Amino acid sequence: MFRNTLLHLISGDRGGYGTPRAEERYWDAFVRGATLPPDVIAPAVAVVIRQVHTLDDAPLPDAAFAARLENELLRNQPGVVTPPSPILLGADAPRNGPIAPAHASARSRRRVVDLTATAALLAIVLASVVIMLRFGSPASHDEDAFPLVLGPGITDETLLLQARFESFPEGWLSSSVERWVLQPGGEAEVGRGAYSGEGTYSGEGPSAILVEAGTLTIQSDGPIAVTRFGASTPVTLEAASEIELQTGDRGFAPNGVVSLWRNAGAIPVRLLEAKIRTNLTAFPGRGVLNYVVVEQSIPTPTRPVIMNVFQITLQPEAVLTADTISGLEMLKVEAGRLVAIDVDREGNALPPKLLGQGTRQLDSFPPGRAFRSGNDEPVTLILVTIANTNPLRPDA
Incomplete structure (x- = not known):
């Protein structure tokens, strides 16, 4: 909200x-x-x-309304493609993340139970290890990605975005995951932030984007990093150069870089954006839909941080424990009905709390909290983690 x-x-x-x-x-x-x-x-x-x-138990804007509006805008659009190899984007050293399996409709999957779930999870973990050993860069441990290793019955684990943020604007900030839809001919200016009163702008904050569908044209006043779909290394592009990002491409803009986004194509462009931003931002232009998936206010980080955006499917028989997700800051119920179960001081389970579609949990994960489906249907979740890059000072 x-x-x-x-x-x-x-x-x-x-x-x-x-x-x-x-x-x-x-x-x-x-x-x-x-x-x-x-x-x-x-x-x-x-x-x-x-x-x-x-x-309502969901922050504004109304997620259901936003989803209906987005579906209407994308009625004639080809299916959204989620790229299989998310890349850690940042101002200095890019890092490789684990390759996640392609997303499939939860209703089209057979329920994963017992040995099948264990075998599938083991295959995912082994594949991730092999990929990291083969393609991983020689980064120090504190700068590596933070992959999720979850339990049986948790499927479709996809790392949507991962970025290293190093510099931040002044003032009260929010960590935010947003979606954008640009109609053909639509354009939006992003990154300018607030006017400083001295003829300059403070910057809106660092930002990482994933093109989920369509072709986005970008022109910026500073260097930005671009990682093409299927590539393992980002390419830095200088200011004033006009570039096109296709479905599956990723981009990163540090704080202070202002970009003009345009849709010069014939179909809508859909974007997912993760950023740490000021609370004073411009409204999107005509032909542009922008809404918050999940966000919360945070103090200004004193050192670089790594922000990850995951999507998972929680099968009806599965249990997700919040303690197993390092740096978990935000959770969003994208589809389905979720139940949160807390424990008292003696370890006894408390009455479950039902979290419907659109519910957002912000920095409210008491020790021992567990999540499961509230009925016999799968639940699709967005998980956001923010991790300090210094393992010796996790509280900094």
């Missing part, structure tokens, strides 16, 4: 974003179920915050 945007509309404030205001601290505490801060805020604002969160 766009916490800062909504709060600033309510209060009429157009000030800076350097520190969270009383309303923002109240908002965050209410979302996490924590003790409400002692800050005194206007009663009307407190009522609005509570009413917004009782409308």
